[in-house]
Amino acid sequence: MSAAEDNELEEQFAQKRMSSGTFVRLMRCVAPYRRTFVVNLVFTVLATASALLGPQLLQWGIDHHLTRLVDAATARTGVLWVSAIYLANLLVGWGLSVVQVRSAITVGQGAMNDLRVAVFEHIQRLSLSFFDRTQQGRIIARADSDIESLDRVLTWGANQMLSSALTLLGALALMLRYDWRLCLAVSVVIPPLAWSTRVFQRRAMLAYRHMREQGSRLTAAAAEGIAGVRVVQAFAREDVNLGQYQELGEEYGRRVLSAARLFHTYLPFVGVLSGLGTAIILGYGGTLALRGELSVGELAAFILYLGMFFGPIQTMGDLYNALLSTAASAERVFGLLDTEPQIRDRPDATVLGTAEGRIRFEGVCFRYDSTSADRWILDDIDFEVRPGETLALVGATGSGKSSIVSLLMRFYEPQRGRVMLDGCDVASVTLESLHRQIAIVTQDNFLFTGTVMENLRFARPEATEAEIRQAAETLGTDDVIRKLKDGYETRVGERGSSLSAGERQLICFTRALVARPRILVLDEATSAVDPATEARIQHALERLFEKRTSLVIAHRLSTVRHATRILVLDHGRVVEQGTHDELVAQGGRYAALYREFVRE
Secondary structure, eight states, X not given: OOHHHHHXXXXXXXXXXXXXXXXXXXXXXXXXXXXXXXXXXXXXXXXXXXXXXXXXXXXXXXXXXXXXXOOHXXXXXXXXXXXXXXXXXXXXXXXXXXXXXXHHHHHHHHHHHHHHHXXXXXXXXXXXXXXXXXXXXXXXXXXXXXXXXXXXXXXXIHHHHHHHHHHHHHHHHHHHHHOHHHHHHHGGGHHXXXXXXXXXXXXXXXXXXXXXXXXXXXXXXXXXXXXXHHHHHHTTOHHHHHHHHHHHHXXXXXXXXXXXXXXXXXXXXXXXXXXXXXXXXXXXXXXXXXXXXXXXXXXXXXXXXXXXXXXXXXXXXXXXXXXXXXXXXXXXXXXXXXXXXXXXXXXXXXXXXXXXXOEEEEEEEEOSSTTOOSOOSXXXXXXXXXXXXXXEEEXXXXXXXXXXXXXXXXXSOOSEEEXXXXXXXXXGBOHHHHHTTEEEEETTOOOOSEEXXXXXXXXXXXXXXXXXXXXXHHHTOHXXXXXXXXXXXXXEOGXXXXXXXXXXXXXXXXXHHHTOOSEEEEESTTTTSOHHHHHHHHXXXXXXXTTSEEEEEXXXXXXXXXXXEEEEEETTEEEEEXXXXXXXXXXXXXXXXXXXXXXX
């Protein structure tokens, strides 16, 4: 799927109402907390009942102790008793609400954290082809803002909906109990209320689709700008990028304002209808009270219940507003979770034991887009590397060198041919057991936030400090690491930003050796190491290559000239192979590359 198709799919998600399937999946997120969820619903019912009792107590106090012809002392005592009971009911309601809120937060935040973990776990297992076609910012938006937008529904949705429904029905039933004529009189506001709700729902759906779509663009632009900040500064693009980001931010602000204006027009309109209903009750209900057909307490309670009748409608409108946003976000989160890795273990995959290191490519043809008709990145590649050999891959940029490594690691799969390790197709073994046999050092030299020691233990957490120092001493990187601010305990910033490029590369190289791989892959591994440092570790590299199968990709031919065999690639095909001396003697493409290297 192309990036454009992926973006179009996102817009389709944003236009959907919440389907029953999505709702069921959200409820499954709550399932592990069902006991707390049930407690929350029970206390919601009790808290709502307590709230509905309040106007009844006020009606009793007015009709039985204020408007009845009783002596002042009796009235005062009655009013105090009703006030005490009313206060006690408020305190009980407050206690019920505390339990309700705490249980709601426990359920909602627990479900959201589980969803975050599930998304993060799934992202780590997706194939590289997914990251090739999907913007980093959009992936971050799924794991961050989209999940965060589920908070309102997962935490408060169930109890607010239950409380609103019970309050609405309870208030309506009690109003009917007092006087059906007043209910009929106030019903004149129902048609405009229904009409306004329908218009709001339709327009809010469109407004929130546009808002979420623009928000995703804004996140993607921010992530891209941060990831490429060095390039931005190198080409003095700060002002241009800022202008573009400001335009996206201003458009997002306009869309947020549009959605907010719509929402905050609807709620005040509901308030106006509520006020209109109250005015009708005061006028008509007051007339009934003066005629003795309705008590003053009943009229007061009716007005309070009318407010409780319109309150849930406003809450439900607010909840529906959140649901519109949640529906789009939930669809995108679950869409990400439903994305199947193109590369995964087969049902009958076996665990690869300690590998000997025999590698064979058999007629391999490969292109990154399997549906494309473009030329092959690798075209009929066929070679073998015996255990303990060092194979060097050289060629111009785009000739297919790194693609060979990616296929060996099974980051991708060839469209034709097979990649074999110790006589087994790499597709027939588990990915974890395959990757434990291979260590790779690339020119990207990626380090994680933490200490140098933590980074060196990344592939083998159980490695002892002595083993790690021994690996560094063997490689010749121990002196470099000990000269850092705090030696092995030096903290590195995100992506190792607090270290020089050469220091990061040496640490990555040591990390690969600590992993004790049977196969070592160096993909431009010495590109950030100065010639003096490269010469210092060259002898250690040769000793290490003797103990394991190694694949070396390098533009610096000094790194590959002692390889057992060299493959020269051009446009995805092997055009020459042999030792350094053999290829120089042939006077072909490799000889030309070597002459250019010598002149440098």
